[in-house]
Amino acid sequence: MSHRVLVVEDDADLLELIRFKLANDGFDVLGIEDGERAWEFLAEDGGRPDAIVLDVMLPGMDGFALLKRIKGHEELEDVPVLMLTAVGDEDNMVEAMEVGAEDYVRKPFSPSMLQARVRRLVE
Amino acid sequence: MSVPAVDTVLWYLLGGVGVALSVLGTATLALSVRMRLHQLEREGARPEVRRIVLEALDSEPSLEAVAEELERRDREATIEVLEKYLRQLTGGDRERLREVALKLDLDDRALDLLESPLLHRRLEGLNWVTLLDVKLQEEEIAELVGDDAKVAEAAARYLHQDGRDRKATETLLTTHRQPLSTFAMDTLYQANSGDPTPILDVSRASSAEWQTSKTLQVLKVVEHCSASVPSARVDWISDLSSHSSPEVRAAALRAVRHQGWQTVVRESIDWSSVFSDVAVVRRAGYRTLGEWGDAASLRLLSEYGSQETDDRCRLTAVQALHENGAPRSHAENEGYARTWDWVEALSRAG
Numbered sequence: 145m146s147h148r149v150l151v152v153e154d155d156a157d158l159l160e161l162i163r164f165k166l167a168n169d170g171f172d173v174l175g176i177e178d179g180e181r182a183w184e185f186l187a188e189d190g191g192r193p194d195a196i197v198l199d200v201m202l203p204g205m206d207g208f209a210l211l212k213r214i215k216g217h218e219e220l221e222d223v224p225v226l227m228l229t230a231v232g233d234e235d236n237m238v239e240a241m242e243v244g245a246e247d248y249v250r251k252p253f254s255p256s257m258l259q260a261r262v263r264r265l266v267e
Numbered sequence: 268m269s270v271p272a273v274d275t276v277l278w279y280l281l282g283g284v285g286v287a288l289s290v291l292g293t294a295t296l297a298l299s300v301r302m303r304l305h306q307l308e309r310e311g312a313r314p315e316v317r318r319i320v321l322e323a324l325d326s327e328p329s330l331e332a333v334a335e336e337l338e339r340r341d342r343e344a345t346i347e348v349l350e351k352y353l354r355q356l357t358g359g360d361r362e363r364l365r366e367v368a369l370k371l372d373l374d375d376r377a378l379d380l381l382e383s384p385l386l387h388r389r390l391e392g393l394n395w396v397t398l399l400d401v402k403l404q405e406e407e408i409a410e411l412v413g414d415d416a417k418v419a420e421a422a423a424r425y426l427h428q429d430g431r432d433r434k435a436t437e438t439l440l441t442t443h444r445q446p447l448s449t450f451a452m453d454t455l456y457q458a459n460s461g462d463p464t465p466i467l468d469v470s471r472a473s474s475a476e477w478q479t480s481k482t483l484q485v486l487k488v489v490e491h492c493s494a495s496v497p498s499a500r501v502d503w504i505s506d507l508s509s510h511s512s513p514e515v516r517a518a519a520l521r522a523v524r525h526q527g528w529q530t531v532v533r534e535s536i537d538w539s540s541v542f543s544d545v546a547v548v549r550r551a552g553y554r555t556l557g558e559w560g561d562a563a564s565l566r567l568l569s570e571y572g573s574q575e576t577d578d579r580c581r582l583t584a585v586q587a588l589h590e591n592g593a594p595r596s597h598a599e600n601e602g603y604a605r606t607w608d609w610v611e612a613l614s615r616a617g
Binding site for chain 2: 155157158161164165168251252253254255257
């Protein structure tokens, strides 16, 4: 059975790219463009993915706020989260790792590297 | 011959203006509608273009086949998608998309844009030569830049991406005297963070020409370039300690905070003058001494900090001493003792 990955990214071009790369690697990928809707999906629809790729800059609820909710939710806290961040965001990344993010990738990024990191998270 | 009445002439004039305004309004409206339709057309084409571009990341289709298929689509949508991915990606996937862009002759398009008399077209051209790693000779860049600050900043980014950091730094610091944009500050930092020799050398030769705000910007970048460099390269910073602006005097002190390992740098600063200066300069002085943290610096911190009259400066001095593990000294100054109590209490609270 393929692993389910939720990608939360507000840039449609990047979302499609990540979806394309992960789907090519055999993942079952769901893409959502904003934090609120991602939280609704996770909390209400009971859609527990095997991993989450989460952009930091999102409209509405940002990536950190969503990360805190995920890691504070007893059914979701153990879902591995990989944060997508911008260069120069090191302080925020330290905070994200302290909140519980498992990994992060800095933009600009190598899609193949992202693919490999997600694979490692679910294995 | 009868002369038309003033009222009639006025009415004709008003009528003429009215007609001109209606024509202008209609033309503007038509242009907006056309642009909107074009934008919708591009947006409509985008998902398909994106699909073809993404499929190029697979090794299956040949680059020729991908380019051929993209040629049949909306060219502007193709350019937008490729630009987005070339900007956001690195590694082998980016390289493959760069090759697709070259197959579509976007490098030739970039060179044509550089010839445009319009500034925004030239900037777009520079953006594309940067994205596609098109090699430009230094003379071509100099000619392109002229004395235009915006073009200089875009050209500097290109030069940095191309590994020509000294030339990038020169372009930013010598083309004009005005302050740099945030984008240019970032380029300057990126070009010098590994080895600050270019920024130090170029500044040494040209800092006298700059406006105060630009001097402050350059000192800020130098402060964050932590690599150590020979003392001869930072002597121009010491000279700024007598600058007329207190902000520059303070920034000069902060800029040498990573160079304290050099006796020459440490000895080039007249501390009695620093600690008789205004608060912003004294505070910078305490911070820099705290960064150096050697025995002589801690002695100076203790000596001047215990006589400090400004609360914030005193706090900076005591924090620097405390962070360096210096023992608490007992001075007559009541404020000094109180500041130590506060810093120790903060430390205990974690």
